[in-house]
Amino acid sequence: MSSLLYKDISINEYVSGCLLCDEAPCRKACPHSLEADTIIRSLRFENKAGAVNKLPHPLPCDTCDEKQCKEACLKGKINEPVPIDKVMKAISTEPKVKEDDVDLSIDFCGINCENPFFLSSSVVGSNYEMVAKAFEMGWAGVAFKTIGMFVPKEVSPRFTALSKESVPFVGFKNIEQISDHTLEENIEFLKRLKKDYPSKIIIASIMGQNEDEWTKLAQLMTEAGADIIECNFSCPHMTSKGVGSDVGQNPDLVALYTKATRKGTNLPILAKMTPNVGNMEIPAIAAMEAGATGIAAINTIKSIMNLNLESFASEPNVEGKTSVGGYSGKAVKPIALRFIHDMKVCQELKDAPISGMGGIETWKDAAEFIALGCENLQITTSVMQYGYRIIDDLINGMKLYLSSQGYKKISEIVGNALPNIVPTDKLDRDSICYPRFDRQKCIGCGRCYLSCYDGGHQAIKVDENTRMPILLVDKCVGCQLCSTVCPAKAVAPGKRVKK
Structure with missing residues (x-):
């Protein structure tokens, strides 16, 4: 039992x-x-x-x-x-699930994509062989690693991970810059990819250092066969001033460089936003008013992590030194979703196509981004951990979910969660949802009691004989901290009643 x-x-x-x-x-x-x-x-x-x-x-x-x-x-x-x-x-005791015919294709910026899953602009899509392999495995497109007029001088090492308890990879930090291939090499990669995989979608990510470079890069990417141009206004660890997130934090620069990019192309333009701001809508609006077609969000978050308390060095450790870098991985997903929500409920941005990214590992993560209004998804950190093969379960899991819910097309769930995210003053504050204890599942560990007493409202006591929790209703505020910490899943939200 x-x-x-x-x-x-x-x-x-x-x-x-x-x-x-x-x-x-x-x-x-x-x-x-x-x-x-x-x-x-x-x-x-x-x-x-x-x-x-x-x-x-x-x-x-x-x-x-x-x-x-x-x-x-x-x-x-x-x-x-x-x-x-x-x-x-x-x-084996679970029933098999029927997989109905579900259409994962979706239009993004006026371009039809076979599915919403793209490699994001990073090392996972940085040369012909890598991207070709991903395309063969089922990825619909790539935001090719950011191309500039210069080749950066990189450091070693440049990656590190954040762990917690038994989980070895909660978050990820990198201090890598844009493509380490020459402009000519990157153009050749794009040309070959478009020639060999004409049905796949290529987003050319670019980064200029002045208006002329943004315009010229846009022209070159268009001539190379790109389908979309992505302006990287958001890399958090470039060595040069006035590029990357320095741009994304300045709406005037965002507008200036978006206009410059528009001069060089008639393709759709994505403005890739930095999360290192309080209000992403401001630079996003500036980009759209200056000629962008859509928004890409979020790029990595400025971070410092993994201090060695003997040497006091941090990671990635480059001869005892490090720098502020970009934080990504599963841990940033809630932050990414918040920014995307804020843009989709903004009147000036509600119709802007959004390519969402930030902590997507599974089909469930992907579905959450789509339910908040994204029509395209970009993934890096999960590929770096597990390889391109994750596309199998992204596609299969999404199809099974959609068919189980009666949907025929993935486009049917775009934005469906937006009405359920409301301002705090609109939440029901006249009722309370008490926790419900499952006595069969409870193992008597006392975690709910400890958390409630030390971090809540002292609304649980423990039976001295059975070690079972007893709810003190007059003290319980219905915060559900107990259900959150229970390792046996023996506590769940119960009936909601009027206060």
Whole structure:
């Protein structure tokens, strides 16, 4: 009974330990050719329905006494192998989900894209071979790594990650600049990509240092076959002054360089916004009024992290020194969504097409951006962690979600969440939602009591005999801190009543 109560928690713990190997040894070792690695990967990327659909029937794990898969698991060299058989058996009881015909194509800036998933302007899309591989795997487009008139001198190392408890990759910092290829090399990459993949969409990201450079770069990218021009007004760690986020924080410069870019092209123009401002609408409006077609948001957030408390150096550590860099990854998603929401509810920007980015790892993340009004999505940090193969679950998970909800086209969910984000004074303040305790699931750990007493309203006490929580209704304010911290998912929002 207990295994059923905590099945989802157990599955998440099992698959989070998987190393997501390339050419996974577990798959090669399975005597029944079970694609355990792709099934686990689907679970890891919140595509449970897709994982269940991949299971064969009957499940070979039910009768297999051989342990080759676990013996081959490389996680076992670190501590314990992933219990592959338990994962497969746990999800085998789930019903398969019918995948109806769903159209993931969507128009963005007047251009039809086969799906909304693009590589964002970064190292993940920085030469012909890389982008060609991504296109072959199903990515609809690329915002090619920012091209300028100069080749920057880079540092080593330039990447580092932020960890928390057992999670090794909460956020990511980089101090990398624009493309380290010459202008001529980049133009050749774009020409070859458009010639070999004419149906894929190429966004040429550019960065000039003055008006003439912005105009000239736009001309060159247009001649090279780009479909869209993206103005990088937002890189947070350029060594030169007056470029990157220095521009994005100055609406006058945004307008000036957008106009200069427009002089050089008739293609759609995206203004890529910096989150290192309090109000993104101001530079975004300036860009649109100056001739931009749409907005790209957000770029990385200025950050310092991972101080060594012995040497007092920070990371990335370049001979004992570092600099302020760009923070990205899953941790920035709520910030990105906030900026996108603010622009979509702004009267001057509500009709502006938005290419959203910032912490997208799974189809669920992607769907959230679309539900807040994005028609295009760009992804980098997740690709850097897991590779281009994440496109499989982005596409499959999105299709299964849409079909399960009765949608036929991805465009049907664009902006659907906007009416539910309201000013704080519009929220219901005349009722209270008390927590509901599931006595079967409760394991008596006391986490809800500790958090409520030390960080809440002292509205929970613990039964001395059973260790079960008891709600003190007269003190409870319905903040739901207890349900947020419960490791057994034994606390949930209950009935809402008038105060």
